[in-house]
Amino acid sequence: MKTYKNDFDILKTKVNDQPLTYLDSGATSQKPRQVIEALADYYEHDNANIHRGIYTLSQRATDHYEAARDKVQHFIHAADRRSIIFTRSTTESLNWLAQSYGPANLKAGDEILLTYMEHHSNIVPWQVLAQRVGAKLKYVALDDQGFLDLDDLKRQLSDKTKLVTLTQLSNVLGVKTPVKEVVKAAHAVGAKVILDGAQGAPHMPVDVTDLDVDFYAFSGHKMMGPTGIGVLYGRLELLDQMPPAQYGGEMIERVGLYESTYTKLPERFEAGTPNIAGAIGLGAAVDYLQSVGMETVEAHEAELMAYAMDKLQAIDGLTIYGPKDSKQHHAVIAFNLAGVHPHDVATILDQSGVEVRAGHHCAQPLMDYLGVTATVRASFYLYNDLADIDRLVDALKVAQEYFAYE
């Protein structure tokens, strides 16, 4: 297995006197040197505010910022660069849709279809929208392995459904959702589809044109980019009809004392000074991922998953959530050790330098659905290798022994 660790200096760090085994990329990824250098390079050589300066430095900053937009456009295969709006995160992208697209297009009695595996950031904004306009939220069931139940989705779709919003890859179950089938069924009743790509964009090739989704939201920090930068992709004609999500500088055409007109896409959605460095850093992350190739990223993680699934399933008393077939399970593995609280597992693992997450993973409705309050979650990325999995398994055995003798 090829190693990519050398591009990530942080992976040489020691934690509790142990080599760092970072298995929490589902929460945030590490950044390769190329991204950190792009950020430093921008601040050291090109830092200026964008769009409004006619001087050279501002032009340079603007060029880098807009080049990042082009990179993101090509990364997700959007047809038009004006469809790429820079936001703060997936959370902000989804909130903008709920606050801006929502009230302009939904009314009392309309329905929004979600799934039981959504992250809180793809639930709460819709609850608030539903309360605001009098719409109803409905949830699509999962089967006993955690896959989306397409029949249930089709049963619940009707001409009342205005939005279907779902994740591309579950941050707990590791399942992919059948996006194309969902889009086809949703479009047949006139509903729009929002895809939460927070866990999708980092781990698989994405083609929003081929998927035919109406909106796509993702975060830079989970795909090797900086924190504080995210993306909202929207079909051009839908974005064009949407009222701005925020108001202020940069997004206007002409400001009068009592009213103003707004500028064209994408600036209309980028009020104020944006996260210029963040966008440039995200552009560098896209460059890095593309230099490796998203198919290679996916294949590397599939190898890790196959190895981890075998090793974890061999541990007595360990329950894995989601499909047991490693080919159907991607990027994250959530599990519990019988008789040991997930927080205790994570604490013991940390003593061995193995950093995993424990808790509800911002998916409390899914935890309720699974009948658990919390799980441990190990999540992988390109910079992990088989030795990381071995260290996870060894540390889990230590945790088991420790609690057996309590």
Ligand SMILES: Cc1ncc(COP(=O)(O)O)c(C=O)c1O
């Ligand atoms: C599936 C999914 N959606 C949305 C989010 C929210 O992402 P962010 O916190 O970057 O806005 C996450 C983050 O964990 C996630 O896993």
